[in-house]
Amino acid sequence: MKKSLPMFREPDACSCDEHGHDHDHGDHDESRRGFLKLAAGAATALAATSCGTKPDFDALLQKHYKVMTDEEKKKVFARLEERTRAITGVKVHITDPQPMDGVHFAYALNLSQCNGNRRCVEACARENNLPNDPEIRYIRVIEVDNGSQHLEKGTVHYNPEKVPQKGKFYLPVQCHQCDNAPCVRACPTKATWKEPDGIVVVDYNWCIGCRYCQAACPYHARRFNWVAPSIEPERINPNQGYLSNQIRPVGVVEKCTFCLHRTRNGRYPACYEACPTGARKFGNLADPESEVRKIVENKRVWILKEELGTEPRFFYFYG
Numbered sequence: 001m002k003k004s005l006p007m008f009r010e011p012d013a014c015s016c017d018e019h020g021h022d023h024d025h026g027d028h029d030e031s032r033r034g035f036l037k038l039a040a041g042a043a044t045a046l047a048a049t050s051c052g053t054k055p056d057f058d059a060l061l062q063k064h065y066k067v068m069t070d071e072e073k074k075k076v077f078a079r080l081e082e083r084t085r086a087i088t089g090v091k092v093h094i095t096d097p098q099p100m101d102g103v104h105f106a107y108a109l110n111l112s113q114c115n116g117n118r119r120c121v122e123a124c125a126r127e128n129n130l131p132n133d134p135e136i137r138y139i140r141v142i143e144v145d146n147g148s149q150h151l152e153k154g155t156v157h158y159n160p161e162k163v164p165q166k167g168k169f170y171l172p173v174q175c176h177q178c179d180n181a182p183c184v185r186a187c188p189t190k191a192t193w194k195e196p197d198g199i200v201v202v203d204y205n206w207c208i209g210c211r212y213c214q215a216a217c218p219y220h221a222r223r224f225n226w227v228a229p230s231i232e233p234e235r236i237n238p239n240q241g242y243l244s245n246q247i248r249p250v251g252v253v254e255k256c257t258f259c260l261h262r263t264r265n266g267r268y269p270a271c272y273e274a275c276p277t278g279a280r281k282f283g284n285l286a287d288p289e290s291e292v293r294k295i296v297e298n299k300r301v302w303i304l305k306e307e308l309g310t311e312p313r314f315f316y317f318y319g
Contacts, residue, residue: 064190065203065243076205077242084247088231092238094246097264099197105258106198106285106313108295109172113279116141116163116170123274124174127259128245129237131229138256139174139271140220151304173304174271175200175221175256176312186216198285198313199260201243207252214253218305219312222255258282285313 058079063072077094084092121139130136144154146167154171164170177200184192184200191206192213214222228250240246241261248254259269263282272280283290292315295301301315 059205062205064206066193073242080242080246084236088233088236090233090236090238092236092240092247094240094242095261096242097261099195099199100264102286103284104198104286104313105177105263106283106292106296106315107177107258108281108292108299108301108315108317110279110281110318111169111171111316112318113277114141114170114172115277115279116143116158116165116168117276119274119276120172120271120280123270124256126235127237127262127270128256129229129231129235129240129247131225131231133229136223136225136229136254138221138223138254139172142171142173143168144171145169171316173219173221174314175217175258176219176304176310176314177258179311179313180309182216182218182308182310183213183222186212188212195260197260197264199258200255201257201260202253202255203243204246204248204252204254209251209253211253218308218310222253224253225250 062068062076065073068076073096077096081092081094084090118141121137121141124130124139125137128138130138140156142151142154142156143158143165144151146169148154151171158165158168177194177198179194179198181194181200184194188210189206189208191204191208192200192202194200209224211224214224225248229248231247236247237245239261241257244257244259244261259267259271263269268282272282281292281295283292285293285296287293295317296315299317299319301317303312303315
């Protein structure tokens, strides 16, 4: 039987009405962030108390990731580990790998070699503790007619007996880790930001679920948890990063982080390792000898929706 994972935002064990939040576009200073977080948390606590469910006050009062001390982070990680084990029976270990000096991660994808097999999608889901819902996937592979530039006419729901299909090409899309990220600007609580190594992250405890970031992303790269994620215990990856693949609660928006719990420790992303055709290239854009840097400098690379000025760290090329 599938076990549901923690629901930090609102209980579902009763018939209480869903609470709402005011997400007007106002000043984004510390007092506003505090107000939004406390308002959301107070509504959650009130609903939980009225339904007989014990609210998680430690999560409610938790500081933003950026202002927590190392000791406070350890306590938070321990609390999350304990809660996950209590609900799923799985012992997990949450770490907090930091950006490495002189590293600027980037991805390049050879569309001549991608055959649409979607093994990257499944590997990503397993690595990042994504729920069983097929709509909650960080990577979407779009099947498009050869010669077409109209991606909106493509489909992610192809299901032939064999790939690639004649007359088609395949375009994987995920978070592009933009240098000028519209999702970061849209967040009213500053729960999402760009790290020094180029990865855009989310403090899931500070996400209030307004989905402004999801609406702002031009690459459809963010996913919202409408219900509590449900994962079989045997599918849970116990090696977790606080800013990456920790099991996310209901009511938050999540995204690809280039598997920072792996890449900041010198490993490749799970999708890279799963690709059977070698279409995916990943590395340090700041290193002149890295494969991804040589591709960007010597191939005719292109980016999606260049006219928007998002300056993504995800490049496409042929051959």
